[in-house]
Amino acid sequence: MDNPAGRIIKILNSIELPFAVITYPDFDVIMSNAASNGNTVFPWPGGEPELSAFEDILHRSAKSRRVARYYMDGRGEAGRYEVIIAPAVTEKGNTSHIIVLMLEAAESSLFSKSNSGAVSFLPARQExxxxxxxxxxxxxxxxxxxxxxxxxxxxxxxxxxxxxxxxxxxxxxxxxxxxxxxxxxxxxxxxxxxxxxxxxxxxxxRPRKTEKIPVNMAGILERICNIIAPFALQRNVTLIKDLIDADVEIYTDTIKLRQVLLNLCNNAVQSMTGGGILRIRAEKSCEHLIISVTDTGCGISPDDINKLGTPFYTTKAEGTGLGLTVTYSIVRDLGGRIEVDSQLGRGTTFRVYLLLNAGQDD
Ligand SMILES: Nc1ncnc2c1ncn2[C@@H]1O[C@H](COP(=O)(O)OP(=O)(O)OP(=O)(O)O)[C@@H](O)[C@H]1O
Ligand SMILES: [Mg+2]
The missing domain is CATH 1.10.287 (Helix Hairpins)
Structure with a gap:
């Protein structure tokens, strides 16, 4: 059984609206729930509000109040939210803490969770x-x-x-x-x-319609290697093929799959400015044929890995930053998935998972 304090924390964390306990009159956040993303900073949309406005409200009455607040965000967009503020009063009648519950403002805005878990403001549904x-x-x-x-x-x-x-x-x-x-x-x-x-x-x-036919993967991969070999040689890159498992038939769109693999191989070779090793490998798991493209190039930092596939994200002077956007969308379209492992300064592996027993309609 949980202790009572643990139970209370669980209950507070299950409330989906940001909730905080703030000291009075110092206005330090001493407790907040999971929806307010951590325990030190309360997610005030548009930055820290004029806390004196709350002070004024508290002076007028010791009861809890629902108040609206308007703000301008960094881009000059106006927003509005509502909070319930409730004073916690000591035995002597002094306010020692304020309990704040942030509400979504009914018609004008919505709260949303960003990737980092912080609560942010979205424009109204209509907007x-x-x-x-x-x-x-x-x-x-x-x-x-x-x-x-x-x-x-x-x-x-x-x-x-x-x-x-x-x-x-x-x-x-x-x-x-x-x-x-x-x-x-x-x-x-x-x-x-x-x-x-x-x-x-x-x-x-406007992607071309996918046209899947049964194809032998060894043939496709050999052709990719033949296309990429002269480019690799020119850049002092040694190409290693490991295609024993590739002798399988897969329902896929050859033109699209070729584009995927060429994009990955091009990126791999381009990442090895001082030469290196490019390994193209086919490996069978129970459900998938996994095609991996590994390089010993510059690698990608964990921060930058999250940017891969974003249209126009590029670190190359001549790059368009659409290669991986296209690659990811094709692999999704082919019913597969793609994974990336990278270590800065050591190299990168992209793995394309293709379903082994997929039929024409999969
Ligand atoms: N194998 C790799 N090693 C290191 N960085 C890579 C690798 N693959 C992709 N990247 C990084 O991801 C970025 C985006 O790749 P993407 O293929 O989408 O665009 P690009 O190669 O820059 O341009 P292009 O549209 O001409 O392909 C690259 O600029 C590079 O910084
Ligand atoms: Mg590219």
Whole structure:
């Protein structure tokens, strides 16, 4: 059996609204429940309130009161919340503590738990719906623009290639030809980068329909290794294949799976600026074929691991930060999952789990 104090703490922690006991007149938080995220800081939306306002209320009456508070957050957004404040009075009639229960303000706002467990304020439901609609519209516009830019981009890079080859047939003016050829190559390379960004953007926003067929994984993985080998060699990276378990048939979309593995291998090779080892391994568990891509590169800090897959998160000068966004969304789409292990300065392993006995509709 719990002791009475333990039971009271359990009850307080089961209250989903933030609750705190504050000393009076010093206003130190001496106790708070789980909903208020810890025991030292009470999560006042918009920062510490004017506690003197509560003091005034307490002076007027020793009874508990429900009061509203308005505030402006760091982004200039107005918010409102309500608290119940109740004074705890000593035998002599002095207020020694204040009990504060924070309520969600009925029509104007909602409390939500952030990842860190802290309570934060969300805009009203209605405002959220308007915001979602606005974001959806921006998404559609971006998609339309991305699609429209792709065609002129192909024309620009195509003509740059044509003029480059025509220029090579002109005699004389070698210095001038060399500098023009340099600029034309820049046009072609930049068009290629932009095209890659657009392809990734379109893939995230409007993925191609998944078409699963039974495929032998050994074949796919061998082909990936053949594609990545010259790139690895160029970067002084040794490729090690461990594909004994890969001789299995899996229902999957080959084009999409290839994109996943190439993205992971590219990242792995790019992480090993001074060379290293890239290991591609296939391993069977009871339910899955686990394909792992391991590098001995720079590794990822625990903080940065949480950012992986976030659109446009990149630490590379030339990166778009869409590679893993696409990768994660494809793996989800294929009914699999992906895991990452990394040690800063030592290397990283990405593991893709694919269901072994999945049928066409899984
Ligand atoms: N194997 C890895 N080792 C170290 N860092 C990695 C690894 N894979 C991903 N990262 C980190 O995650 C970031 C995001 O990767 P992601 O593939 O999404 O984008 P990117 O490689 O920067 O650009 P791109 O869109 O061209 O692929 C990288 O910039 C890098 O910091
Ligand atoms: Mg990448």
């Amino acid at each position: 959220q719906a308007v915001e979602n609609e606005r974001l959806a519209l921006i998404g559609q516009l971006t998609l339309g623009i991305a699609h429209e830019i792709k065609n002129p981009l192909t024309v620009i890079s195509g003509f740059a290639e044509v003029t480059k080859s025509k220029l090579s047939r002109v005699s004389g003016h070698d210095e001038l030809k060399e500098s023009i050829a340099y600029y034309q190559q820049e046009i072609v390379d930049n068009c290629r980068n932009m095209n890659r960004l657009l392809v990734d953007l379109l893939q995230v926003a």
